[in-house]
Amino acid sequence: MEALFWDLFFYKQLWYQIAFRGDIEEMSLLTKVESTIEKYKLINNGDRILIGVSGGPDSLALLHSLKRLKEEYNLYLHIAHLDHMIRGEASLEDAKFIENVARKWGIAITRKACDVKAYQEEKGLSLEDAARQIRYRFFFGLMEELDIDRIAVGHNANDQAETVLMKFLRGAGLKGLSGIYPKHGKIIRPLIEISREEIEAYCEEYNLNPRIDKSNLETIYLRNKLRLNLIPLLIEEYNNNLVSTLNKTADILREEENFLGQYTMGKLAELTINKSSGKLTLNCEKLLELNLAIQRRIIREGIKFLKGSYQDIYYEHIDLVLDLIKNSETGSRLDLPQGIIVRLNYHEIIFTTEAINSINYFKQRLLLGSKRIPQIDLEVKAEIVDKIFPWKKTLNNPNIACLDFSKIGEEFYLRQRKDGDRFYPLGMTGSKKVKDFLIDEKVPMNQRDKVPVFTTLDDEIFWVGGLRVDDRFKITDKTEKILIIEIIN
Structure with missing residues (x-):
């Protein structure tokens, strides 16, 4: 009965968010940035902020707004600019533009060039994933070097809507549909509740003249296809407030995810028999007593414990582990990608990266x-x-x-x-x-x-x-x- 109550409560709240949009009093972009900072506790007084700046509208508006809030929050600002070496002369022009902005506004800057395509080929990644990995490696390296408190990046409400839709189309659970978090560890996103249209209007109002990355207009990438083709169609034909709707949905699901995540970690602690570097042992009999949704979450956490992240953990992997627990004999083993081994040992399920090596007789x-x-x-x-x-x-x-x-x-x-x-x-x-x-x-x-x-x-x-x-x-x-x-x- 309690579960039914919460299901009805959730869907009622979701319906209210979508149906009763209302006319919200228009606020300036800077006021919205301040509101987002306070709402999600993104910044503390006296923080040292590293700002990832590409030169595009989002990052430039982010930099400009934080510069305006510098005195209010007693901030130290530092620009980080990474040349991905993808766009040739245009990339060099981006770097020059950012250096001029930094000099004009009196903000320190560190720039670096890195061959993203070479890294992509070496690691077998998509270009987008390769660029993201190199970019954040650069940011976190500077964070340690400069004693930085927060890394600010320019994701906006449209990015959020695109992410939620992309995750839905690819197939995702609650965490994936929660979208981009306003705050994730040391990374903050002060523009996450501000639309791309508002950002472009802000840039025009203050004559910021941002750089335009023409690769964002190419439809060879899924995100660009959604941005340029699918989302405009959905807005025109089905919901003219789609971006706001998807953002509100992500916000609701994020709170649900946070609650279930905390509950799962509590249950995981109860089931843990042994935990060491490269190995996690759980009581699988007690695991099977839990709701299927929590079973899946705990298995996901077990795999993540070894991988270090949720990336490339798919439903199929979780389902295979569940099948191993329910239908296999003791001693059975399952090999997952990236060297992860799952073994069944009587009432225990063991997640490990240890190879099974035979021992020479001694x-x-x-x-x-x-x-x-x-x-x-x-x-x-x-x-x-x-x-x-x-x-x-x-x-x-x-x-x-x-x-x-x-x-x-x-x-x-x-x-x-x-x-x-x-x-x-x-x-x-x-x-x-x-x-x-x-x-x-x-x-x-x-x-x-x-x-x-x-x-x-x-x-x-x-x-x-x-x-x-x-x-x-x-x-x-x-x-x-x-x-x-x-x-x-």
Whole structure:
């Protein structure tokens, strides 16, 4: 019932936003910029702002408006201009134009040229993605060098509408349909609620004479096709306030996404069994108890934990992981793009980038004291004590074994398990294959060859390391000397 209430509430709010547009009192662009800054807390008093300026209408209006607000917010402004080396002479003219603006307005500038097409070919990216990666790498490098607080970029309301529509056409979830965030980490977008028409009018009013990138008029890119063809058609035929409608929709969905995102992270923390660099282990039984939407979000977060971003995480990947959990046997494995491996291990689902490498068979004699075993990345410590030693205190530590030294002898070994290995597990009747024992103990398949096996000179197993000692070598009333072996990770 509660879920139905929130569904109805959401759609009612969305309908109000779209249907009752109303005539909002016209505000100046500068007033709208200030309103956006305050609404989303984009800037603090005394901030050092790096402004990405291409020379086009958006970035020039952004620079000019922040210059006008400089005294009010006590800001330090610095221009960053990147020449993508795509447009030849026009790119050089852009750089000269920005340098003249910087000099005229008394604002510091750093400019750089970078061959975006070469980077695109090297990385196998689209031209747009390659340019974005290089641009933000440049910005963040300057941010550290100049002790910058915020990076301001010129995305506007039309960019937002194009992004939402593009995500919808390509297929996206709630996060994708939330569009461009006004604030994302250190990146701020003070023009995000201002239309392109308002920006162009502002540039004309203040004689800013921005540069025009003619590549924006080419319809070889999807965004340009939407901007030049589809959106004008939708405005003319279906909704003359489409840009505003899509922006309001994105705003609503963004709040929904933020709420669900926080809820998901809380559930993810509850499901996490182990988390380390390059590996995340979750309880898949508890995962399947959750709503399907939250299941998908948690799996997405698991993949993102390894990738570092949501980029190129698609519905198909998430669906494959869900299918692995629901329909596969323990030990099953799924290989996702970019070297991500997902494994099913009984009640656990493991996300990792670790390759499964076979271990060459090894056998090493152990001496008293400590010894490093590089094949399994463990340290083993052995010592002999009298029976009066309080050895029972170690029984709750699975990485410590206390054994009857007289039954083992002075020469003992550590090796990898072999096919056909058998031992007599303490507390059980009769012998058991080590392989079957490891399966019963739910040791993951890829970890079984890393379990240390301790043997006598005659190759009798007296301890399956970290799991169970052999009943034949246990301490009894007749024991005089105790061999204590400890595994140190």
